[in-house]
Amino acid sequence: MGNHQVFQNITQHTIHLQKQSAEGLMSLFRDLGTAYLHLSQFNCKKAIECLENLPPHQHDTGWVLSLIAKAYYYLNDYRSAIKYFAEVREREPHRTQLMELYSTALWHSQKEVALSALAQDLVRLDRHCAATWCATGNCFSLQKEHETAIKFFHRAVQVDPNFAYAFTLLGHEYYTTEEMEKAMSCFRSALRVDSRHYNAWYGIGTVYYKQERYQLAEMHFKRALAINPQSAVLLCHIGVVQHAMNQTEKALHTLNSAIALDPKNPLTKFHRASIYFNIDRHADALRELEELKEMVPKESLVYFLIGKVHNKLGNTHLALMHFSWAMDLDPKGANSQIKEAIDPAVSRNQAEEASTPTTSTVSTLPFTPGDL
Amino acid sequence: MLPRPMNDLNPFRAEGLGKLREVGSQAIWSLSSCKPGFGVDQLRDNCMDTYWQSDGQLPHLVNIQFRRKTTVQDISIYTDYKLDESYTPSRISVRAGTHFNDLQEVEVLDLNEPSGWVHIPTKSLSNGKPVRAFMLQIAVVSNHQNGRDTHIRQIKVHSPTIDKPIMVDDFGPFSTVEFSQYQYLR
Numbered sequence: 396m397g398n399h400q401v402f403q404n405i406t407q408h409t410i411h412l413q414k415q416s417a418e419g420l421m422s423l424f425r426d427l428g429t430a431y432l433h434l435s436q437f438n439c440k441k442a443i444e445c446l447e448n449l450p451p452h453q454h455d456t457g458w459v460l461s462l463i464a465k466a467y468y469y470l471n472d473y474r475s476a477i478k479y480f481a482e483v484r485e486r487e488p489h490r491t492q493l494m495e496l497y498s499t500a501l502w503h504s505q506k507e508v509a510l511s512a513l514a515q516d517l518v519r520l521d522r523h524c525a526a527t528w529c530a531t532g533n534c535f536s537l538q539k540e541h542e543t544a545i546k547f548f549h550r551a552v553q554v555d556p557n558f559a560y561a562f563t564l565l566g567h568e569y570y571t572t573e574e575m576e577k578a579m580s581c582f583r584s585a586l587r588v589d590s591r592h593y594n595a596w597y598g599i600g601t602v603y604y605k606q607e608r609y610q611l612a613e614m615h616f617k618r619a620l621a622i623n624p625q626s627a628v629l630l631c632h633i634g635v636v637q638h639a640m641n642q643t644e645k646a647l648h649t650l651n652s653a654i655a656l657d658p659k660n661p662l663t664k665f666h667r668a669s670i671y672f673n674i675d676r677h678a679d680a681l682r683e684l685e686e687l688k689e690m691v692p693k694e695s696l697v698y699f700l701i702g703k704v705h706n707k708l709g710n711t712h713l714a715l716m717h718f719s720w721a722m723d724l725d726p727k728g729a730n731s732q733i734k735e736a737i738d739p740a741v742s743r744n745q746a747e748e749a750s751t752p753t754t755s756t757v758s759t760l761p762f763t764p765g766d767l
Numbered sequence: 768m769l770p771r772p773m774n775d776l777n778p779f780r781a782e783g784l785g786k787l788r789e790v791g792s793q794a795i796w797s798l799s800s801c802k803p804g805f806g807v808d809q810l811r812d813n814c815m816d817t818y819w820q821s822d823g824q825l826p827h828l829v830n831i832q833f834r835r836k837t838t839v840q841d842i843s844i845y846t847d848y849k850l851d852e853s854y855t856p857s858r859i860s861v862r863a864g865t866h867f868n869d870l871q872e873v874e875v876l877d878l879n880e881p882s883g884w885v886h887i888p889t890k891s892l893s894n895g896k897p898v899r900a901f902m903l904q905i906a907v908v909s910n911h912q913n914g915r916d917t918h919i920r921q922i923k924v925h926s927p928t929i930d931k932p933i934m935v936d937d938f939g940p941f942s943t944v945e946f947s948q949y950q951y952l953r
Contacts, residue, residue: 473948503948567953597952628949638932662949666935673932695942725942732939 423453430462437593437623439466457487464500465493471628471657473500477509484513491517491524495560498530502537510534525555529564541572559589566598575602593622597629604632609640627657635666643674661691665700672704680704695725699733706736778841778886778925787840790926791831794903799828802916810922815845818920820854821907827917829905830867831924838926839863840897841888842905845921848880853914855880856907861887863900870904880911897927 430445443466446459453459464479480497483490494517501510514534517527528551536544545568551561566581579602585595600615613636620629630653637646650667657663664687671680684701691697702717718737725733781787796807800823809817810829821827848855858877862870873889891898903924907917941947 471949471952499953502953505944505947564953567951594952601951626952628952631949632952635935639934641932643932660949662941662946665946669933669935691943691945693943694946696938696946699938 423449427453427459434462434466434469437469437625439470439625442466455486457483457490460486461490461493465496468496468500469623469626471626471660473503476500477504477506481509484516488516489520491521491526493526495526495529495533495564498526498533499564502533505537507534507537510537523554525551525558525561527551528554529561532564532568536568536571541568544568545572557588559585559592559595562588563592563594563598566595570598570601570605575605578602591622593619593626593629596622597632600632600636604636604639607639609636612636613640625656627653627660627663630656631660631663631666634663638666638670638673643670646670659690661687661694664690665697668700672700672707675707677704677708693724695721695733697721698724699736703736778843778923779884782925786928787925788928789923790833790837790839791922791924793833793837794924795832795834797830797832799823799826799830810919813921815847815920818851818918820918821916823916825907825909825915826860827907829919829922831903831905833901836899836901838897838899839889839903840925840927841886842903843921843923843925844885844887844905844919845883846878846885846919847882848911849882851918853910853912854916854918855911855914856909856917856919857911858908859887860906860908861889862904862906863889863891863898863902864904865901867902870902873898875908 426445426449430442430449433439433442433445443463446454446463446466449459460479460483464476464483467473467476467479477497477500480493480500483493484497494513498510498513501513510530511534514527514530517524517530521527528547532544532547532551534544535541535547545565548561548565548568551558552565555561562581562585566578566585569575569578569581579599582595582598582602585592585598589595596615596619600612600619603609603612603615613633616629616633616636620626620633623629630649634646634649634653637643637649647667647670650663650670653660653663654667664683668680668683668687671677671683681701681704684697684704687694687697688701698717698721702714702721705711705717706714715737718733722733778787782789791811796811798806798810798819798821800821801807802820802822805818805820807819810819819829842861844859846855856878858875860872861874861876862872864870871892873892874887876885876887878885889898889903890896905922907919910917941950
């Protein structure tokens with residue numbers, strides 16, 4: 396009897412343990428599943444929250460970390476994405492999944508060395524993986540060798556014709572080389588593979604934008620936004636298109652919501668400042684630009700735009716000061732346009748012709764035709 | 768009161784408002800004939816004391832060839848009967864087209880002892896919008912008092928400006944990664 400009792404106790408205990416561990420496993424899977432669902436629906440912030448709440452021994456795995464990195468990537472937070480991807484590579488150097496996103500994040504942050512290292516590692520690891528050739532293509536794209544990049548993206552498409560992102564990257568590359576027709580067909584191929592691939596919708600939008608078919612561009616950007624509603628960059632593009640269509644109020648509204656979504660994105664604020672400048676809200680523009688100066692003290696174009704605002708306000712002295720700062724910060728890049736901005740400022744000041752339009756390059760007539 | 772249509776506006780005033788631009792400087796000018804030292808330079812030098820003087824048979828032609836197809840709102844011609852008398856044009860024809868061989872007349876204007884600017888709106892015959900052309904030709908068909916050679920002191924060509932907002936794209940590349948990383952998605 397005694398033995399039987401003990402045996403029963405042990406069995407019960409084991410069953411209990413088994414049940415517990417099964418439950419634990421189930422709850423883990425449930426958490427992972429919820430997180431994955433959130434990520435697939437582009438609720439990136441929620442997905443990150445779920446994944447961060449996992450127990451450490453699950454959290455610190457390549458799969459989870461790469462999902463967190465992916466979520467940050469979709470939020471356009473490339474720095475965090477790179478941080479997590481780097482950790483993935485440290486833990487599981489053999490992992491090739493999602494490495495195409497890592498390479499693009501590095502591309503965005505212009506980290507040439509890390510990108511080149513990643514590309515070489517991947518080539519050594521697996522030559523039959525699309526991510527490998529995407530990374531290599533990105534590497535060459537960053538070096539401005541777009542023709543070579545196109546070759547590698549073609550290879551990526553060849554090794555895996557069902558990999559939508561490779562088509563998109565190829566499309567973006569054709570876009571930079573201004574082959575719009577080819578870019579368009581690449582984006583369409585990407586959508587054929589995966590219609591929820593928002594980058595491709597965005598890509599089509601950029602092509603239309605370049606062709607100045609703004610309505611179509613807006614439509615496609617909105618399509619992309621419907622898939623990934625939390626992307627401040629997408630919202631920013633929509634705002635720019637609306638501005639191009641002279642729908643200034645709408646554009647400002649869109650940019651405001653983009654800034655609310657991601658207050659750290661300086662580009663959106665810069666666009667807003669330029670719209671303020673356009674509609675002669677100079678005080679607002681200056682306030683915005685001052686904030687930007689705090690955020691990114693080394694951006695030449697911020698100073699350039701401040702200079703333009705002052706120029707329009709008639710503060711020639713301040714304008715020239717900012718133009719020369721802009722020139723100092725970017726001595727080779729935007730040089731010519733800054734010089735151009737400085738020149739009419741000088742000549743107008745000397746002539747004291749306050750009413751001359753800024754676009755006019757024709758010298759003033761020796762008589763006053765306006766009187767005729 | 769209805770707002771005045773733009774073509775009623777004095778072209779020079781419209782230029783001051785940024786609605787029109789002088790585009791003659793983008794074109795290649797040629798003349799059917801000229802007396803040495805009284806040519807294109809004098810026609811385009813913004814000075815009313817100098818002039819182009821033809822040296823040949825009527826009609827006298829001014830050819831204005833653009834590098835690209837250009838919308839032309841109007842042509843302004845400065846002549847002065849008080850100074851030039853029989854050299855002053857009395858009938859001017861404006862033609863537009865892609866090259867010398869397909870010019871079509873868009874406007875004929877009779878002048879009566881003009882002194883100062885004459886503005887000739889150039890509207891397309893088919894749709895009434897400002898004419899779009901690669902080439903313009905201004906022909907002096909006849910002069911006052913049957914004069915043979917002609918004097919024209921200035922010619923200006925105005926093109927409408929497109930009201931396009933200033934875009935960030937026009938500024939050129941950003942110099943810091945903080946900005947440029949958000950410029951495109953990929």
